[in-house]
Amino acid sequence: MxxxxxxxxxxxxxxxxxxxxxxxxxxxxxxxxxxxxxxxxxxxxxxxxxxxxxxxxxxxxxxxxxxxxxxxxxxxxxxxxxxxxxxxxxxxxxxxxxxxxxxxxxxxxxxxxxxxxxxxxxxxxxxxxxxxxxxxxxxxxxxxxxxxxxxxxxxxxxxxxxxxxxxxxxxxxxxxxxxxxxxxxxxxxxxxxxxxxxxxxxxxxxxxxTQSITRKSLRDLILFGFYQNNFIWFAVIAGPIVGQFDWDKIFDSPMAQQFWLWVQQQTHQNIGLQTIMVIIMLFGIYSLFSLISIIAAILKYHPYQLDKHEDTIQRSGGVISHQQDALAIKRIQLVQAQQPIIARLFNRWTLYFKQVKGHEVEHKTKQHMLIPSVKPNEVESILANIPQLSGGVSVLPNSYTPISINWLTRRLALPLFPATLLSIIGYYGHHSLGFFEFIWFTTAMVMIALYIRYKQWGYVIADQVIWQHSGFFGQQWKRVAFEKVQHVTITQTSSQKQAQLAYVEVGLASGSVVFPYIPTSIAELIITRSLNAISHDNHNWI
Incomplete structure (x- = not known):
């Protein structure tokens, strides 16, 4: 014909x-x-x-x-x-x-x-x-x-x-x-x-x-602006300006003296009460600066709504400048749930759909299409409403398998060596007791930070995805679908070989996800499932 x-x-x-x-x-x-x-x-x-x-x-x-x-x-x-x-x-x-x-x-x-x-x-x-x-x-x-x-x-x-x-x-x-x-x-x-x-x-x-996935109220956006506050960047900008002030005159002013006298009267010279009051004051200052972030979140996202239309997800919102973002679902390489430290107090998450690495939708700093102020039980319903999303698993894990403690033991030695060396130098140099206290206090703080970091590292393998857990005071989950894996790099030191551990880097089009000090059996499982997923799907990875 x-x-x-x-x-x-x-x-x-x-x-x-x-x-x-x-x-x-x-x-x-x-x-x-x-x-x-x-x-x-x-x-x-x-x-x-x-x-x-x-x-x-x-x-x-x-x-x-x-x-x-x-x-x-x-x-x-x-x-x-x-x-x-x-x-x-x-x-x-x-x-x-x-x-x-x-x-x-x-x-x-x-x-x-x-x-x-x-x-x-x-x-x-x-x-x-x-x-x-x-x-x-x-x-x-x-x-x-x-x-x-x-x-x-x-x-x-x-x-x-x-x-x-x-x-x-x-x-x-x-x-x-x-x-x-x-x-x-x-x-x-x-x-x-x-x-x-x-x-x-x-x-x-x-x-x-069009199918509705989620909506966010004004209250949700206010909460998002509060816990997603970029206070550190504000401090970096404001620091040099604040340095121009004459703080001696400010502290010696009658208003400052009256305020400090009032604090002493209210706390009755109790150090514990004064500490609590200082914390409340710092929280109040943070809340004041958060107003900028809250207003920005409302102006950019309200009324926030996320819909699924055929093979795309579409976000719309914005008070002054209305925006409509459309993202093809098959472009999503990774789903990330992030919970800053203040968000943990409210049990809220920010959900990101990470795409092919480059200039992304939300910010010039490679932030991606996001859903603000998400409750834990909402994560499952949101992901379930996008059945085209690779992997099939939508439930946020409640626990995870920790990485090997070898990661921690090898790093605890790093701050001990310079602290010991400085202590020896200080001893022969006849330094004061304050010198040694400062060195070992700093060392202790570094070691505590390393321990907190170690406790946050972990992973979960479920169905056709692997979850990575990480963080410090806050926490985040990264959901990697095996069929989106571009390459897997396994690195082993001599000590890791003896302990049958490996440093695994999973490469995606949106970037790499690292799993440090995990058993070699898990590393081989990641490779096997990734190859198996790709062998059954010959479509373009984007």
Missing amino acids: DKSSTSADNHKQLETETIMAHPSVDTNDAVNNNPASDLQQWQALSAWSIVSNIFTTLKSILSNGFAIVPIVYTGWQQGFDMQWGILASSLLLILVTIFAIIEWLKFRFRLNNHQLEVKRGLFFTKKDEIPLSRIQNIRYEQPFYFKPLSLGTLVIETAGSKSDEAQLAALDAQQAQTLKRLLLNLSHFEATLSVHQHSYANKQLSINN
């Missing part, structure tokens, strides 16, 4: 099925008025994309400029020239605006032969050809300045990329959603674009085939 006639018959049959299933749909209109056919031609962005480019560039400059905050503050204290500051800011804004206009004039995109083509550049034209099979995430953003205009931005990210492959700004909201669906659907099928044009009506009618 002639191949062309077979293809024509298939197209005709597809059109007939569409009309029979939905008599109100005109197939000719679906084909002729299909936006997919328009997207085959080079498309320019709206002039409003200039505004988006300006905001994006300024945001990037500010977000990467935290390190100069102490310098600016110090310069201001020493007599900063306001006129030069205004002039520099104006010049920066002019340059950014010129760059944004040039970017808009030279930017073009189109869908062509299973790939998204993007070209830009003033003196040298740069053309990116992005295969649809490589597209990993598609994020739809609608900043506050685009909401009244019904415009949005598509951010397209690919497997292994360290930056956004394409950012299509100021698209009409309907056009952006149509392009988003086409990019996701085309990446899953081998059919040509013409077939999708004929089946466009079917896709439009099936777009509401």
Whole structure:
């Protein structure tokens, strides 16, 4: 039979099925008025994309400029020239605006032969050809300045990329959603674009085939912002500024003296009560700084909802800038449940879906699509609602098999050697007792930290996955599906060989997961199950 006639018959049959299933749909209109056919031609962005480019560039400059905050503050204290500051800011804004206009004039995109083509550049034209099979995430953003205009931005990210492959700004909201669906659907099928044009009506009618996975309330997001507070980074930035204050004058001020007198009266000079009050004060300071994190969590995620649509999971939310992230389920390489120390007080977890290593959805620091403030019993229901997820196991383990104690014994010797050496030097140097107390107190603290770290290391093998447990004061679980394993590296020292232990590194497309000092029998089991899973699944690992 002639191949062309077979293809024509298939197209005709597809059109007939569409009309029979939905008599109100005109197939000719679906084909002729299909936006997919328009997207085959080079498309320019709206002039409003200039505004988006300006905001994006300024945001990037500010977000990467935290390190100069102490310098600016110090310069201001020493007599900063306001006129030069205004002039520099104006010049920066002019340059950014010129760059944004040039970017808009030279930017073009189109869908062509299973790939998204993007070209830009003033003196040298740069053309990116992005295969649809490589597209990993598609994020739809609608900043506050685009909401009244019904415009949005598509951010397209690919497997292994360290930056956004394409950012299509100021698209009409309907056009952006149509392009988003086409990019996701085309990446899953081998059919040509013409077939999708004929089946466009079917896709439009099936777009509401969405299953809810989870929703997060305002209270959940407030709790997430509280326990996910980046207080350390704030301290790094604020430290040099705080160093500019004259603390002697502050402590000698009447207000500080009255406050300390009130503390002594309330605690009746009891050291224990004073310690409790100091802890309460520190907790209050942490809560105050957490307001920034809480507000950021609400603005970014509220109202948080995660849905499953066909073979993708889609997150939406955002108060000022609305976002919609779409991630193909088969791209998920690893599931990680993380519980910081403060989250342990509330028994909440943050669930991450880790993808192919590169620039990820949530943050530039390789954070991934996440579910905030998850209760332990919710983890099972969330993973169970994604049956396409590799491995099959969805229950968070209650216990784990610890790694060998040899890991701890070998590391406890490390702080003992320099402490002993310094003590000998101090003895012959006639140092004071305080010198020795400091050395051995520091050594004891290091040894305690090593013990805590050791107690957190462990693993669980269940069905077609292996869980890794780790942490310090907080804890985390990593769920590795054997069919996602790219390679397994086993390293053994001479002492490990004698003890039949091994250092195992499991390589995934999202990075490596390390299992230190585990029995060689477990290492061989990991290899066997990984090879067995791959031998029964010859699909592309992404």
